[in-house]
Amino acid sequence: MFLYLSIFICISILSFFPYQKYLLKAIMIFLLLMCAFRSEFVDRDYTNYITLIFESANNLFYPIEISFKVISFIAVNMLGGYYFVFIIFALISIYLKYNIIKKSSPFLLLSVLVYYSNTFLLQDMTQIRAGVAGAIVLYSVLQYAKNKNIMSFVMLIFLASTFHITTLLFFIVLAFDTNVVSRRYIFIYFLTLFGACCCYYAGVNFLTLLRYIPVSYVQYKFSDYISQSQGADFVPVNIFSVTQLLHLLIVILSFIFSRKKILSRDKVLVIKIYSLSPLAFIILSSMPVFALRVSELFAISEIILLPFLPLLFRQKQFAKLAIIGICFIMFYINIYHLEILNEYSAL
Template sequence: MISILCLIFGVIFLAVVFPSKSSKITNALYVIIGILLAVVASFRPPNSDRDYLIYKYYWDTRFFFDVEYSFIIIKTVLKEFFGFPVLSLFIVYAIAGVFVKLQGIKTLSTTLFLSLLVYVGNYYLVHELTQIRAGVAAGIFLISIKYIYERRFWPFFLLILLAGFFHYSAFMALPLYLLTPTQKYLKVYAAIIPIGIILFFLGVDVIANVPIPYVQSRIEMYKLMRDSGIDDAEAFNVFSMSFLTKISIFFMLYLNREKLFDENKYAYLLLKIYAISLFVFPLLAEIPAFSYRVQSLFGVVDIILVPLLATLFRHRLVGFAAVVVVAAGFFYYNIAISELIK
């Protein structure tokens, strides 16, 4: 399976290095790669990822603990109405997860295949091959960012409701509508990243008593997972190579924000969301599963932001090479160090 992913990664790399002048060929290749990604995620071997057995258990039992209604509906239709095997569940989520991510990329990115490369190197492995419910939600959230920029509340609100239907964590994105798509207050967002790290080392627990019943119940569930050993608190590392790399990327982009905006009109808004993702990661460290989940939701914007590193270099090919190195680094980290897939 890893060899197949490496092959797809290589094909996308060639599409970056040798871009077609024909929009028809570009779009056709984009769709073909999307289909391949959906097929790989659908037909991955059993036990090839951390969550496979969990979903197999959900499929085999009538008891559901902390599962969204979308999962129950999809399972009921596939299993009870049509009598399909568990494979059908992974097919549905793979198609949905890949589709919304590719739609989000096409909506927000000005460098299609560079974004696709970053996606395959990072969030494809995290979401479509592991956290399949959260993967669909994150993709829908990515699409909704357009409506924050355009100040169109109802399309944004409905998309977040749909995302929350697939994973409850998506409701955390609702306050992001208050963000302005301009450079205003961007310095404040940059400043909160080190503040989050400082609060982490001071041992500040900001989620001990959240005065919202539903959120508090979710937090209690994550605490139960932590205390039972399901969520490995020992593994939380604010100095992980992945987190430090993302902080470095943010500040490289932040220091060249005007140039980014010339390349992509969503740049300021995306930087603010990225800063929030880096801020909450150490801030919510008391419950690692919750921290990773929120950071993963908001951090999905790096699919669009990381390719903008290419604009910081005088020679475009050097910039492309830098993005490829980052994407390959994420790819290696997720497979060799995090061991997301086997």
């Protein structure tokens, strides 16, 4: 685990250096190579993905998102190697995130550190379909905030759903007021959060509604998540875990930030999307795997959100240290507590 920790420390130190645009490019290229050319022994999902790749490449009707199926077919039958899927997915995901950070973050390497500590480890190094889907979604949200082009946003969300179907939930963005995080929104949010907690303890399962969606792939995924939730390895979620409490702390700080500053539309949307992460986790908690996937997708907005929080304070360097501290907690949970990755090795 020394390599992962060394990278974290290096990015943390470099986040205080000048010439961040050049450092940003160099670090993102390094992370791209690290992600694209990792061996099958690094993460838990790699061998499962190898099976999925060959199944998707050789079975037209295999129940998985179409983009994964097409890329798998090209990799196996035209390029001659399953590992091209991992290279292509890493290239798309990290390139998009590089451009998002470059154009939208006030502190470039602080955004990279937030990305590396959580999204990179959880998605790009593990859940590769969610990694690409999340990158497309975040790009689409920022573009929508800029130009309010609904058709473009809808098309990009549908594109993201061809990598991970849960991104269709991001159509909720169209219902958001992009001008302000109002007191009304904050009140309704905490009221809904309280109601969701009550429903959790009362045993209310909102996911039974999925039974009535007449889409074969949705029914397949629903059955899959049900079987996982009823298996011998099933562990109920802890809605007050350290990660959950950290998400809620960031939501509260973001709401404070939104009331003290006049925000641009992209910041308003990023705050509202991030606020859905802990809420979705509680509402969907009857299916822990599904709850985690959806919560993590909404949380991708932290790449842009967290680096803006230091603007709340006069002592910005101290505030950046606080964000680095939050990043370290996420990094520690992912690497040392959950142990989502093994020691790094390349192909």
